[in-house]
Amino acid sequence: MKRGLKMGVNEAVFSEILANAVEQGASDIFISAEVPVYWRRAGQLEPLLEYTASSDDIAGLFSVVADENVKKQFSFCREVDFTWSDDNARFRIHLYSRLGKPAFAIRVLAGGLPCLAGLGQAGRARDFLGYESGLFLVTGATGAGKTTTVAAMLAEYNNSRDYHILTLEDPVEYTYPSGRCLFSQQELGKDFLDYRQGIISAMRENPDVIMISELRDVGACEAALSAASSGHYVIATMHTGGAVETVERFISMVDSSRQRLAQSMLAASLRGICSQKLISGSGYEQYCVAEILHTNNAVKNIIRSGKYEQLTSVMQSGGNWGMQTMEMGEERFRKAVCAS
Incomplete structure (x- = not known):
């Protein structure tokens, strides 16, 4: 033209x-x-x-x-x-x-299903595949690759586990081929009317993993926390920044009269948070950097006490647990670029 x-x-x-x-x-x-x-x-x-x-x-x-x-x-x-x-x-x-x-x-x-090995630092989500119950959150801004990370986790399950995986999505973006897993993919407006009721219904359908494409409101957060506390493994995304903001937002969406209970339940159920963002490299390539929080006893105590800002220091010193702050992730990216 x-x-x-x-x-x-x-x-x-x-x-x-x-x-x-x-x-x-x-x-x-x-x-x-x-x-x-x-x-x-x-x-x-x-x-x-x-x-x-x-x-x-x-x-x-x-x-x-x-x-x-x-x-x-x-x-x-x-x-x-x-x-x-x-x-x-x-x-x-x-x-x-x-x-x-x-x-x-x-x-x-993207054509085909993504692979965790190709997701940069978000590939560390592989460390959270081994849980049988609890809550794992993938967070970040719109376009940060949250859906891609979750899809790569579910694809990994399909290759390695005999699971029933139920997804609640708006809309369904990735579809999964026949493998070791049974997938029950449900779309908002077609198969369920709101996330809270969809999560409650999902618990009656005997899934091993419940994937929620976005926790948007208090009803969805409370239902996801209930599912995670009742023996299901819940993987969900949120439009939040780092781990501190994510925990604060999750608890703040719960009614003030129930926040202490929510703190206790989240402390017991949270398995970790992967907060990610994309950084532009040379040409039109983009690279994913991530903040990683693994829940250990220190994290549980911080969530119960409501002193969420202390999560940053736990991540800074938690390298042996596989943790890092976003700043640490960006520095690793810069070093990798210089080394190449």
């Missing part, structure tokens, strides 16, 4: 943009009316100035990607999340309203 030549975004152009995004390593594509299409590579937002969608283009794309159920949800809520596939790849689409018209935030989902 000649530089400076602008064109709309019909179905054929839409497919072209998605194919280019997959080929060039973009993680996200943003399409809305009367502004250029944007995509994000290596964390950097870039305009694709040759593509500008009209209002009619947006309406046409809406018809292409949305089935009747999605259209009904969008009509009621003005936003909806779902997955969609074409010949190029699988995508997670967040459909929302901008100036009264639908717009798209599209996440490119």
Whole structure:
């Protein structure tokens, strides 16, 4: 295409943009009316100035990607999340309203299942595969790779354990092939109506592992804690920063009258936290660095007492346990880059 030549975004152009995004390593594509299409590579937002969608283009794309159920949800809520596939790849689409018209935030989902060995420091999540009960949290900002880390853990189980794994997701992003595990994947809005009730129902379905794609509210946190305390192994994500912020947020979401009980239950059930973020390297490569907390007696006492800020010093001195702060993870990354 000649530089400076602008064109709309019909179905054929839409497919072209998605194919280019997959080929060039973009993680996200943003399409809305009367502004250029944007995509994000290596964390950097870039305009694709040759593509500008009209209002009619947006309406046409809406018809292409949305089935009747999605259209009904969008009509009621003005936003909806779902997955969609074409010949190029699988995508997670967040459909929302901008100036009264639908717009798209599209996440490119990696082809195939990820492997823990390829996730940088997040690969340390392998240390948390051996538990039969309790709670393991994977945290970080949007786009930090939380879903990828959890999917790699479940793929590892599928190769090595005879487990029933039940997932509660919004939407289902990765699907798992037949292996050693039985997967019961459930999607919000289709198979369960809210995370709290979904978790309660999951405990009746005899899973070995319950995976929760996001702990969003007090009901979900309390139900996850109950499941972890009753002998299930719960793996969940949260949109929080490091370990200190994660524990503070988890407890603060519980009603003040029950926070002491929640502290005691979390101290007994928490197995660890992997807080991660992506750092841009050379070209368009990104690397995952992580803060790792393993729960030992010191961590349990800190959570019970509510002195969460002391978790930082435990991680700083907990190298023998496999712990590190985010600053330690970033320093390891810098040293590795210099050594190479």
